[in-house]
Amino acid sequence: MRKVRVRFAPSPTGALHIGGVRTALYNYLFAKKHGGDMLLRIEDTDSARFVPGAEDYIVESLKWLGIEIDEGIGVDKAGPHAPYRQSERKAIYRKYVNQLLEAGLAYIAFDTPAELDAKRAEIANFQYDAKTRGLMTNSLTLSENEVKARIENGEQYVVRIKIEPNEEIKVQDLIRGEVVINSSVIDDKVLFKSSDELPTYHMANVVDDYLMEISHVIRGEEWLPSAPLHVLLYRYLGWTEVMPQFAHLPLLLKPDGNGKLSKRDGDRLGFPVFPLNWKDPKTGETSSGYREAGYFPEAVVNFLSLLGWNSGTEQEIFSMQELIDQFSLDRVSKSGAKFDYEKGKWFNNRYLQLKSNEEIATIFQQILIEKGIEQELDKVTRIVSLVKERANFVIDLWGQSSFFFTAPTEYDAKTIQKRWKAETPAQMTELISVLTAIDDFTAENTETIVKDWITAKEYNLGGVMNAFRLSVVGEPKGPHMFDIIAVIGKEETIKRLQRAVNNINIK
């Protein structure tokens, strides 16, 4: 049994899309499950679409998510198959292109893009293949000398694969089973372009997967139509015996409407489609990322893992290790998954609840500092413990707990109307004296004393407590009142009560 070696091979054309992240994740899970290696290779064979910074972005994204690379880009020591950037492997591809040319399995074509466009306009459903290549300008229609002359003249050309028609090409897919496509519908794809001396995806991909000893190609469904071409390339190159196994993953779809999830959907619907914030160096346009939106990487991984795969059990929360242990390609679904952002939030909520108060407090402390509030970790931890369960994100904690740090400056009008009665100011003034007399300001003690007072005076518990809350918090929300005042302290509590008595007027 061959060692499992998989690769994630994005092209550096911008930020790593969330669908790409899932592909990387599934590759990683599969590799680790089988004790194999995960490679990161950069497919930068399209010089025109290269975007600076994209490669670093990809490396940083995977690192943030905990998807560890064993070999290739982003690893300190160059691996045994270096380089791992396709633009740096020109000579390698050239050799195999020549091999194909010499064997008569590929040919040179001089048709310019303009000429091809003209043909497409002229002939409906034009396809460069066995039926049409005799009409075109290539080494099959030109004499050997003319081909040589044109090349020596510096004329640009491409190398095309020569597909023999009318053969049923079979692709064994680990997720979909056998897929059969007739070779007649495959066109003579460009394998190599002289303009930049670089191969196209198809050629580079097959050559590299072979040389890097890739055992399984796990990639998006958009590659399924070209898989037969790749099978043919392995055959033409004489590598059928070591051809990797294929698995084509279902796509991530738009939450609403139709089509695959795109960057624009994120902007339109208000959620990130990238792992990290990204600023496009050309347009200056920025896109938000899950990290900066406050997601925990574990939540993103967990959420993504379940978009197209399930364990077959009712478990929903998985650590990376559990995912590795339970992952299996035959439990990957065949149909596309609509991206459900609401569920993503829920996953973050679960991880927030799972984390220790102190860990969250450490993060929250930074947010507080940005708001100009410096607090000791102990106190922040205590506050976190009181409000954590009502938050999905660490940032939500601010909305739930800001009153711990700053006294209310205004009071919720609806609540005044409902809870601030004619007798309230007198009761609150009385409450001030009750609280003033308390030395031990713990929640248990203040609760006992205040409740005894309310009972003794035969006041309405709800009436007093709600007015008390309004005075201290400013709104009808928050944790248990006595927990709140234990944190903010006696002096501040009394101050807030006094201010409420002075400022709230009954309409």
Next chain:
RNA sequence: GGUCCAUUCGUCUAUCGGUUAGGACGCCAGGUUUUCAUCCUGGAAAGAGGGGUUCGACUCCCCUAUGGACUACCA
């Protein structure tokens, strides 16, 4: 247009011929709570349609419909 892939609650999905078609998100209702939230309980909610095969189909086959991907000197 052509080729290929897919089709269970609104969404993610379980079911691998016999189930009251299960779970989760979201939604709704009730309960707990001095407030809000949490939490607890409950509820509504699905096999695209039509043919077969079979004692019996969500499950297997065919057709139709619908959705998606691909159809570049992009990946």
